[in-house]
Amino acid sequence: MLEINNLSVSFRRYNGFFSQDTITRLSDIELNIAPGEIVALVGHSGAGKSLLAHAILGLLPNNAIAKGDISFQGNPLCKKSLSEKRGRDIALLPQQTTYLDPTANVGALIGWAANRAGKPPAIESRLTEVGLSADVARLYPHQLSGGMARRVLMAQAISGGAKLLIADEPTAGLDPTNRDIILEKLRKHADEGGAVLLITHDLIPVLSYADHIAILKDGKMCCLAPTSAFSGAGDALASHYAKSLWRALPQNDFHAYA
Secondary structure (H helix, E strand, C coil): CEEEEEEEEEEEEECCCCCEEEEEEEEEEEEEECCCCEEEEEECCCCCHHHHHHHHHCCCCCCEEEEEEEEECCEECCHHHHHHHECCCEEEECCCHHHCCCCCCHHHHHHHHHHHCCCCCCHHHHHHHCCCCHHHHHCCHHHCCHHHHHHHHHHHHHHCCCCEEEEECCCCCCCHHHHHHHHHHHHHHHHCCCEEEEEECCHHHHCCCCCEEEEEECCEEEEEEEHHHCCCCCCCCCCHHHHHHHHCCHHHCCCCCC
């Protein structure tokens, strides 16, 4: 469904008063996500995870230089096609709950997302799907708990019937119950024929839901492996960094990989 080939992203910057140079933040990224799959993208802060999401969505700033190919359902994504597909075929589940318009209630927020995609709002059904009652439709963002707000963002993302969901740290700061509600909904979306790029810094919880784990390090894809490879001592992992990351987790007794 989503194919990324040889993607690099650089930024122009001023180097003194009269000269410019470029700094590269993503290099030679290769990634495919098929219908029915969740690929979890893991990496340290600043590795380029959110930048990759913005590149896919065509939301890079004016000083960005993107090279490479991104295709969706076999068709290249360009500026025109992205403007048509964002919110319809491709939806972002953002990291920050401040994306919710504070002047609108939950029902209106979900309704706007559905209307933009040309879908009936079905507000009550969308709330039910993410474990919220119909009464929540009357509430405003400031009246929501963190877990509720993230589930409203999920309801918005799925209300347009998007095939590809890009979820940027959708469980950050959530307790295990609310975290699992979000992850289970993403898994259901994939099982129904959709695809999910799940950006996270927390590897362990997503192993029960994702099909593959991709690891970014300093803007480069250093590992793409099935979730089954992340077990035991990590001997099935080809990447030295992936093995080190896996073995250094608390669940693995912080063992270093020499």
